[in-house]
Amino acid sequence: MAEASNPTRAEICVVAVAEVFRGDGERLCNPIGTIPMIGGRLARETFEPELVMTDGFATFTSSPLPPGVDPYRSEDGRIVVEAEVESFNPYRQMFSVLWGGKRHVMMGATQVDRFGNQNIACIGDWHRPKAQLLGFRGAPGNTINHTTSYWVPRHGPKVFVERVDVVCGVGYDRAAQLGPTAARFHEIRRVVSDLGVFDFAAPDHRMRLRSVHPGVEVAEVLEATGFDLVVDDELTETRLPTAQELELIRTVLDPAGLREQEVPDR
Amino acid sequence: MGSVPDKRMSAEDVAARVRSGMTVGIGGWGSRRKPMTLVRELLRTDVDDLTVVAYGGPDVGLLCAAGKVRKVVSGFVSLDSIPLEPHYRAARQGGTIEAAEWDEGMLLLGLQAAAWRVPFLPTRAGLGSDVLALHPDLRTVRSPYVDGDGAGGDQPEGQLGEELVAVPALDLDVALLHVHRADRAGNSALLGPDPYMDDLFAAAATETYVSCEQVVATEELARLAPLPALSLSRLQVTGVVEAPGGAAFTECPPDYPRDEALQRRYVEAASEPDGWRTFLDEWAAGTSGAPETGGNHG
Numbered sequence: 159m160a161e162a163s164n165p166t167r168a169e170i171c172v173v174a175v176a177e178v179f180r181g182d183g184e185r186l187c188n189p190i191g192t193i194p195m196i197g198g199r200l201a202r203e204t205f206e207p208e209l210v211m212t213d214g215f216a217t218f219t220s221s222p223l224p225p226g227v228d229p230y231r232s233e234d235g236r237i238v239v240e241a242e243v244e245s246f247n248p249y250r251q252m253f254s255v256l257w258g259g260k261r262h263v264m265m266g267a268t269q270v271d272r273f274g275n276q277n278i279a280c281i282g283d284w285h286r287p288k289a290q291l292l293g294f295r296g297a298p299g300n301t302i303n304h305t306t307s308y309w310v311p312r313h314g315p316k317v318f319v320e321r322v323d324v325v326c327g328v329g330y331d332r333a334a335q336l337g338p339t340a341a342r343f344h345e346i347r348r349v350v351s352d353l354g355v356f357d358f359a360a361p362d363h364r365m366r367l368r369s370v371h372p373g374v375e376v377a378e379v380l381e382a383t384g385f386d387l388v389v390d391d392e393l394t395e396t397r398l399p400t401a402q403e404l405e406l407i408r409t410v411l412d413p414a415g416l417r418e419q420e421v422p423d424r
Numbered sequence: 425m426g427s428v429p430d431k432r433m434s435a436e437d438v439a440a441r442v443r444s445g446m447t448v449g450i451g452g453w454g455s456r457r458k459p460m461t462l463v464r465e466l467l468r469t470d471v472d473d474l475t476v477v478a479y480g481g482p483d484v485g486l487l488c489a490a491g492k493v494r495k496v497v498s499g500f501v502s503l504d505s506i507p508l509e510p511h512y513r514a515a516r517q518g519g520t521i522e523a524a525e526w527d528e529g530m531l532l533l534g535l536q537a538a539a540w541r542v543p544f545l546p547t548r549a550g551l552g553s554d555v556l557a558l559h560p561d562l563r564t565v566r567s568p569y570v571d572g573d574g575a576g577g578d579q580p581e582g583q584l585g586e587e588l589v590a591v592p593a594l595d596l597d598v599a600l601l602h603v604h605r606a607d608r609a610g611n612s613a614l615l616g617p618d619p620y621m622d623d624l625f626a627a628a629a630t631e632t633y634v635s636c637e638q639v640v641a642t643e644e645l646a647r648l649a650p651l652p653a654l655s656l657s658r659l660q661v662t663g664v665v666e667a668p669g670g671a672a673f674t675e676c677p678p679d680y681p682r683d684e685a686l687q688r689r690y691v692e693a694a695s696e697p698d699g700w701r702t703f704l705d706e707w708a709a710g711t712s713g714a715p716e717t718g719g720n721h722g
Contacts (some may be wrong), residue, residue, distance in 0.1 A: 186533075208452065215615040215617055216618040217617070230617060230677060230679050232678030232679070232681075233678070233679055233707065235615065235648070235679075236615070236649075236678055237615065237616060237617050237677060237678050239617075245714065248617075248618040248620070249453065249528075249618060249620060249621070249684045250532065250619075250620075250621060250624075253528075253532060256529075257529065257547070257548070257549065279525065279554075280516070284525075284554070284558050285558075286516070286517070286519045287517055288517070289514040289515055289517070290508070290512070290517055291508065291668075292500060292508070293498065293499070293500040293501065293525040293551070293658070294500075294525055294526065294527050294528075294555055295497075295499065295528055296499075296527060296528045296529060297527070297553070298527040298530075298549050298550045298552075298553035298555050299527045299528070299530070299547070299548070299549030299550070301528045301552075301553070302456050302548050302549060302550075302551050302552060302553075303548055303549065324554050324558070325552075325553050325554040326553060326554070326555075328551070328552035328553050330542040332552040332553070333552055335552070336552050339586045340548065340551050340552070340586060340587065341552070343548075344552075385547055393631060
């Protein structure tokens with residue numbers, strides 16, 4: 159395990175994810191994926207304590223559950239949840255939460271384009287795909303109703319593409335076509351990858367390189383991206399984890415070190 | 425004192441009620457609490473040309489592999505711990521089925537619309553995405569109310585309300601569900617962490633068949649769990665099948681977890697020719713390590 163003064167790339171990603179939720183206050187923080195879950199929980203345990211967290215199943219919970227931990231147990235014919243449960247949130251109720259806008263989700267993306275259109279459905283023509291993937295899941299409803307961010311554990315030109323094969327999550331160009339009424343709840347806040355952090359703060363909402371992770375060259379990011387990124391003078395380096403954050407990540411939020419499997423150190 | 429009607433029947437009886445060309449809704453979610461005993465019984469019939477509506481898992485996969493399906497309407501088809509369902513994937517890539525892949529929430533609204541007997545329900549979900557472009561049968565509807573001016577307001581001439589997706593009602597001929605406990609009339613107790621959309625599937629269907637881990641006396645139901653767990657009533661249920669282990673290999677907590685080893689074998693067999701049949705034969709013979717509760721059913 160790296161020293162506190164020498165955090166791994168995965169740990170830098172965790173903090174970059176946590177920062178995505180800064181300022182969200184009392185809303186559902188719903189990161190999907192290993193490093194996203196650790197990052198969301200880090201945000202709640204540190205600078206964004208009012209965030210509401212889900213166990214990934216049917217409850218909101220105050221416990222900082224490590225990824226991969228299933229808090230459900232069967233006891234005498236009843237379900238016992240080994241976590242501090244705040245509320246019951248079955249899938250049906252989740253739609254009231256997300257269509258009501260009280261959520262910030264971080265989803266994965268098989269493909270994402272310069273305007274933040276996201277694809278998780280399939281590769282190739284949807285009518286007869288080369289590779290069937292997840293389908294649309296909740297991406298259309300998420301992106302048109304509440305804040306959405308994306309996580310890409312392996313940044314490359316096949317993920318950051320000129321044009322996605324299927325638009326599941328709605329990007330800024332599509333949202334603009336819908337007009338201000340239909341798109342009034344649309345926000346793609348950020349994309350975090352193993353190379354850097356991206357936002358859509360450019361005037362035309364094209365994807366902008368916001369920060370590169372320490373040890374990553376800007377040229378490396380540009381080369382690994384299948385379209386032209388906006389690079390402006392606000393570009394910085396992704397901040398390092400604090401000693402307290404590293405301690406939390408390593409001992410409480412991910413003691414098994416699953417983050418290092420998702421993003422190997424280099 | 426009134427007594428509840430006895431709707432008990434066998435899984436074979438249920439399968440015999442399903443006819444070619446029907447629209448069949450299946451409860452559960454992914455690889456969770458799927459009515460696998462009922463599905464396996466359906467695989468034994470010569471029924472085909474089905475339209476299957478589901479938050480799909482191995483139920484959808486097996487029906488596709490067995491050539492029972494004309495069309496799948498789903499929010500996703502997944503095995504949860506294994507994200508991609510191999511048979512559904514093969515059917516999509518081979519072009520052997522028609523697919524309607526909606527946003528997960530659109531499926532909920534389609535079922536709710538059918539349950540309420542209205543032709544559609546509106547939502548913002550789907551706007552701007554390719555769900556609409558790829559499913560030309562999905563239409564939009566213009567709100568009769570001016571934006572920000574709720575029900576009751578007069579609409580000034582020339583001003584238009586916002587455009588929304590009109591999710592069509594998913595009218596089901598048959599719904600198949602698996603629950604934890606039911607009485608002989610179909611009043612059910614769902615003891616797991618999530619009821620999913622099961623009661624909506626039931627309400628959206630002309631006939632609903634419920635398999636259960638155990639048939640119990642009606643007076644037992646309210647002792648088993650808090651009242652919200654008893655949300656599926658006999659009003660929505662046509663037939664009841666006692667099928668212990670009837671959701672295996674999918675999970676049915678608190679009664680049993682997913683049989684991950686069996687699910688892995690299911691996926692592995694899917695890459696072999698006719699592997700779904702091999703898998704079912706192995707499973708029936710108990711050579712795949714099925715859980716005790718699931719070994720001798722269906």
